[in-house]
Amino acid sequence: MKNKIVSIVFLLVLIFTLWSCHTDPLLQPMPKNTDISFVQPANWPSPHYNFQNNTLTSDGFALGRRLFYDARLSIDNSISCASCHEQTTAFAQIDHAFSHGVRNQLGTRNSPALFNLAWHTSFFWDGGVNHIENQPIAPILNPVEMDETIPNVIAKLNADPSYRLQFKNTFGSEEINTQRIQKAIVQFMAAIVSNQSKYDQVKNGKASFTADEQAGYILFHQKCNTCHAEPLFTDFSFRNNGLPFSLDSGRAHITGLASDRFKFKVPSLRNLNFTKPYMHNGSIASLGAVLDHYTSGLVPSPTLDPLLQNPITLSATDKSKLIAFLNTLNDYEFVKDLRFKQP
Amino acid sequence: MKSNLILLSILCVSLFSCVKKDDPIDANASSNAKVTFSNFVGSQPLTLQTKWYNNANGDSFKVNVYKYYITNVKLVKSDASVYAENESYHLINEADVNSHSFVMANVPEGSYTSISFLIGVDSARNTSGAQTGALDPINGMFWTWNSGYIMAKFEGVSPQSTSMDKSVVYHLGGFSGPNNVLRTVTLTFPTTMIVKKGTTPNVHIDGDVAEWFSFPNVIDFAQKPLLMTPGKDLVNIAENYKDMFKVNHID
Numbered sequence: 001m002k003n004k005i006v007s008i009v010f011l012l013v014l015i016f017t018l019w020s021c022h023t024d025p026l027l028q029p030m031p032k033n034t035d036i037s038f039v040q041p042a043n044w045p046s047p048h049y050n051f052q053n054n055t056l057t058s059d060g061f062a063l064g065r066r067l068f069y070d071a072r073l074s075i076d077n078s079i080s081c082a083s084c085h086e087q088t089t090a091f092a093q094i095d096h097a098f099s100h101g102v103r104n105q106l107g108t109r110n111s112p113a114l115f116n117l118a119w120h121t122s123f124f125w126d127g128g129v130n131h132i133e134n135q136p137i138a139p140i141l142n143p144v145e146m147d148e149t150i151p152n153v154i155a156k157l158n159a160d161p162s163y164r165l166q167f168k169n170t171f172g173s174e175e176i177n178t179q180r181i182q183k184a185i186v187q188f189m190a191a192i193v194s195n196q197s198k199y200d201q202v203k204n205g206k207a208s209f210t211a212d213e214q215a216g217y218i219l220f221h222q223k224c225n226t227c228h229a230e231p232l233f234t235d236f237s238f239r240n241n242g243l244p245f246s247l248d249s250g251r252a253h254i255t256g257l258a259s260d261r262f263k264f265k266v267p268s269l270r271n272l273n274f275t276k277p278y279m280h281n282g283s284i285a286s287l288g289a290v291l292d293h294y295t296s297g298l299v300p301s302p303t304l305d306p307l308l309q310n311p312i313t314l315s316a317t318d319k320s321k322l323i324a325f326l327n328t329l330n331d332y333e334f335v336k337d338l339r340f341k342q343p
Numbered sequence: 344m345k346s347n348l349i350l351l352s353i354l355c356v357s358l359f360s361c362v363k364k365d366d367p368i369d370a371n372a373s374s375n376a377k378v379t380f381s382n383f384v385g386s387q388p389l390t391l392q393t394k395w396y397n398n399a400n401g402d403s404f405k406v407n408v409y410k411y412y413i414t415n416v417k418l419v420k421s422d423a424s425v426y427a428e429n430e431s432y433h434l435i436n437e438a439d440v441n442s443h444s445f446v447m448a449n450v451p452e453g454s455y456t457s458i459s460f461l462i463g464v465d466s467a468r469n470t471s472g473a474q475t476g477a478l479d480p481i482n483g484m485f486w487t488w489n490s491g492y493i494m495a496k497f498e499g500v501s502p503q504s505t506s507m508d509k510s511v512v513y514h515l516g517g518f519s520g521p522n523n524v525l526r527t528v529t530l531t532f533p534t535t536m537i538v539k540k541g542t543t544p545n546v547h548i549d550g551d552v553a554e555w556f557s558f559p560n561v562i563d564f565a566q567k568p569l570l571m572t573p574g575k576d577l578v579n580i581a582e583n584y585k586d587m588f589k590v591n592h593i594d
Binding site: 053054124128129130131132133134137138141142150151154177178179182183186253254256 | 469470471472473474475479480481485487488489490491522572573574
């Protein structure tokens with residue numbers, strides 16, 4: 001009799017255990033690689049965007065990442081954000097001066113790398129977008145990029161029950177609207193932090209520069225640091241760095257000021273190994289050629305930056321040392337971070 | 344005796360009805376107030392797509408799209424106290440009759456003598472990231488290439504236009520510095536508006552499209568058929584249209 005009771009209890013426990021294992025596959029917890037948090041690197045300034053009114057959660061991050069990689073955001077379902085922003089190349093597009101939009105159209109500026117965006121105060125080469133949450137809709141609507149409409153995107157996402165569930169998990173209800181799309185994509189974009197380069201290891205006392213790298217670092221401080229300020233390696237300002245004349249008026253397109261003509265946002269020098277070609281128009285193919293531009297290729301014009309009125313002086317050895325230092329800014333960890341990969 | 348009774352009855356009835364009529368305003372209670380916008384060109388009601396009008400320069404035109412933001416609405420009482428609507432963002436779209444009016448809730452009971460509002464979206468909301476409702480970019484009133492709202496939008500055609508397809512397009516945007524097209528409008532009511540429980544007074548405001556192009560800056564459709572980037576030309580139109588509204592009546 002006692003054995004019988006034990007058997008029944010055991011059976012009940014077994015049934016209960018098996019039953020509780022059965023859950024809706026859609027309701028299973030997200031894969032581990034969405035465990036996300038925003039940790040401000042030591043000795044960095046406070047981020048400009050701190051997820052206020054858009055609390056970073058694993059659900060929101062996973063939704064944003066899915067949207068980032070989803071070609072349904074384009075009119076013919078062919079182009080996603082990731083088409084021109086590939087993780088393996090620091091979310092830039094290597095070897096493309098201009099990226100391709102829908103219907104084989106070419107863009108007009110070099111696809112910028114995406115990392116440490118939470119520190120940026122404006123977006124695009126001309127700084128036309130004043131808030132990170134307003135950035136994602138611009139390429140969606142741009143006729144030479146994704147050329148889609150917001151109502152179409154919402155309809156496509158609504159047609160997919162798994163998206164409705166993700167919006168519910170993130171925002172509390174299934175409603176899909178522009179604001180939620182913007183905020184979700186930003187949960188992904190703003191969480192991409194690149195701070196694991198050799199330079200960062202050195203700063204944290206976990207590695208040391210070689211003699212050439214150290215010499216390059218000193219040269220960097222003498223010649224480059226004003227615009228490409230540490231630790232983000234940009235001061236986020238707009239400057240004319242003396243490229244040959246082009247029709248793209250840059251910052252002036254936004255401000256309407258003649259004094260802003262041909263000025264573009266100073267790019268970060270992190271991850272240069274992944275992001276060639278360089279400059280807003282992708283016109284310079286190698287780091288060596290970039291340095292040659294600053295020593296002997298500057299084109300004078302009324303808005304040429306005051307710091308570049310005279311060419312930068314660098315010997316051939318200086319250049320190789322400077323490049324040795326710049327190569328310590330490549331972050332080989334974040335380009336393969338599983339959390340940022342296509343889901 | 345009989346007549347006394349009659350008189351007494353009349354007195355009672357009068358007193359009773361007097362009490363009803365003068366139901367005292369409860370300063371701690373609140374009710375609703377409505378605002379309705381009607382758009383005109385001069386004295387003629389605005390009709391999209393089909394009707395022809397003339398501007399001050401003598402150019403003729405039709406209107407295809409006409410939208411503007413009314414935001415930060417405030418009602419001012421006779422004692423100068425102010426009611427400011429919460430989340431006060433309204434997009435008036437001529438093509439959508441439902442958008443022509445809105446009801447403001449939780450307006451304290453009392454006598455109101457004027458209304459004020461902003462034509463356009465305050466600079467704070469132009470720089471605060473993703474918005475929703477009337478401010479959702481889906482409404483076609485947001486510049487994605489140069490962050491900021493189109494405060495007011497006029498699109499039409501004119502034989503005098505020098506654009507390729509004879510269109511005339513004015514997108515009023517710009518929220519900072521010399522390019523700021525935001526304008527505050529204050530309108531005094533012709534009669535006091537009483538807000539009290541059980542009623543929803545309706546402020547009828549007329550807007551005149553012709554004002555965009557007339558005073559002080561006459562707009563010549565041949566010279567400036569397309570204005571869609573922040574700058575002095577758009578500020579000139581804002582200076583014109585800041586006087587386009589008047590209160591017709593309150594009922």
